[in-house]
Amino acid sequence: MSKNININVHHLTRVEGHGNIVVNIKDRTIEKCEWQVPEAPRFFEAMVRGRRYDDIQTIVSRICGICSISHSLVATKAVEDALGLKVTEQTDMVRHLMHYSEQLQSHVLHVGYLVAPDLFGEKSVVPLAGKATEAVLKIVKCHRVANQMSALLAGRITHPITLTPGGMTRVPTEEELKNLKATLEDCVPDLVDVCKVVLSVAGNLPNFERETEYVSLKQTNPLYKGTLSEYSFYHGDITSTDCNGSGDMPVDKWESVANEYVVNQSTAKWCKWHRESYFAGALARYKNQSKFLSPLAKQVEKMFGLTPKTYNPFMNNVAQLAEAAHVVEASLEIIDKLLTKGIKPEKVDVALRAGRGYAGIEAPRGILFHAYEFDKNGECTWGNCCIPTNQNHANIQKDFEKLVPQFMDEGEDALRQKMEMLVRAYDPCISCSTHMLNVEFIK
């Protein structure tokens, strides 16, 4: 192989923002190895200033087209914390369902549309659809079920319209919940088939390990003790594999966990807690909460040999498959509970007060933090958001620093492919705020 390698997966546009992979190797010496995010700042925190407390979740839902439910949910929770609002058990359970729908749609999308093409040796899901049509149709079916679930609970697939501080503007009817239950039950065999398809090519996941700190939520809400929702995406304190059972942080201290800082190679902020980087996402949640997985999720765990000692970041996508199975079963459990108790519209009462509120929930790609402050009229005076992608940037960089020397002897193309696959394992949210077309007309 050549002793020199120059990898430059680069995009110049600052409008959309992209991640760049830059590697320069000269005479087998690594001169440069960087994960760069030259994204234009989006100033969402400035946009919410001066807006009413009940506008916030609508505005911030536009931060991301994939995780819009998570952004709306965490913003709503932070507003409720600021205003001292408590929600009913019914609201909490319906929000859980909504959140599970996003985990399912996002995980299936991530594994099926972004990671599977790599494992099958295809450039994207479009050629994969031609090569493995049946497999892609299964993936699409599961994704569609999750989207229908989001549409039912959030009012539409993305950018929810049913959330409001203090409650919900709409809850599903008993009949809709029964239909949803039947649809989810029907989806289980397809989801198992999707796992089998991924398992058949899982040998193509790079053999790479790097132990790091894994940060996620840990359930503290007694309402969910002993239920499948004890594996938390929505409530609890912040924990990590470095906490070893002590030193967990309440979410209102999230700024002391994220410890955001700036670096030269990126316009996006980086984060660190006990070490120089940490991992946020399905693998972190799994490591901190695996004992609470549902029976089907445990089957997936076993199929792939996933364990809490797994340190391969590419296995994040396997952890997502386990979580996809888990949220289906956790959803069925909540639907049964709602049907047993009976579901009905509830009145929302809000008394305004000045104050600051914090919240943290698990977006599909990892723990997500928001904080807002309001004056006595309910107008926002300050906001702060910290997305999982920013929390993972330093970790991607550290993965690169171990991965490049390990695989550099395989040559430039193979190394580039592995580095791109690593980024895709995280699927960073770095170009989500704009999706415009760019075309030339065929004359």
Added chain:
Amino acid sequence: MTFGQVKKTIVVGLGNPIMADEGIGTVLVDELSKLAAAGKLASENIEYYDGGCGGMYLLHTIAERQKAILIDCCLMGTEPGTIRRFTPDDVNSVKKMAHLSLHEVDILKVIELAKQLGQCPDEIVIFGIEPVKIEPQMHLNEPLKSRLGDYITEIRKELEK
């Protein structure tokens, strides 16, 4: 989109209203929805849908429809504010993507995937509108703002075909 029957035609506004002119599709579909709710625009067999920046979800939004009309901000090399009607076959995408994330989406690729899977509507029409600026901002720029009526007239013509 809900469980059950879907309407034959869907009008999808795409884009992000907190990124200035990038949100033209969502602004227009919001206006069209209001007109339909007021009985000033057909709605019996037509669904008006804010697709936001959902990207790949479009696959499901357009599935099982006979016709999809997509409204989106579009870099076409024309004067800002220009609206053009075209079909996916009329254009080549020149959008540069790193293929590192699902968060970057080329809608034309989603349509290609829908065709591959046999889940594409019989007819897809795209209304592209040339932006002035795409940057964090919660309102449209001129001339797009004052041309909303013209855009609605163009889309109405398509709906009345």
